Amino acid sequence: MWWLICIKDYCLSYNHQISFFSQAGYFCSVCECVVKDSANYLDHINGKKHQRALGMSMRVERASLEQVQQRFEVLKKRKPPGSFTEQDLDERILRQQQEDEEQKRQRREKKKEKKKEKAAVEEETELDPEVAAMMGFGGFGSSKK
Numbered sequence: 001m002w003w004l005i006c007i008k009d010y011c012l013s014y015n016h017q018i019s020f021f022s023q024a025g026y027f028c029s030v031c032e033c034v035v036k037d038s039a040n041y042l043d044h045i046n047g048k049k050h051q052r053a054l055g056m057s058m059r060v061e062r063a064s065l066e067q068v069q070q071r072f073e074v075l076k077k078r079k080p081p082g083s084f085t086e087q088d089l090d091e092r093i094l095r096q097q098q099e100d101e102e103q104k105r106q107r108r109e110k111k112k113e114k115k116k117e118k119a120a121v122e123e124e125t126e127l128d129p130e131v132a133a134m135m136g137f138g139g140f141g142s143s144k145k
Contacts, residue, residue, distance in 0.1 A: 030054060 023034045026041035030053050035041040044050055051058055063071075 025034045025036045026038065027034050028041070028044060028050065031044070031050055033044070035044050048058060
């Protein structure tokens, strides 16, 4: 299989070869080495030996104070005009708290309604004490209501 890896402006193609007669794994044609698995192959591709074989330098250009300040200015200008402020954040927090309180209130009301329905069902199914005694249920019920 042939794969193509593009890193920034530099593209690299590599060949994944499996040979039953020799070694199996990922073969780097630049360094002419075989790596056992894909994780090690990626480590190799990003490593010093491979990068030097390609002629790439691993050194990073040092930025001056002026360059950093200019970059910050560019990023500040890129900021959208309708971005959030502290006041917007406070309003959003307050609105969220109000919504949470409303949801809690609705849950409490639903719970109360369920209790009322349950109590109504229990009252409907309650037997006359004389009939219950006659049927032998007098001693099984609890005295609590």
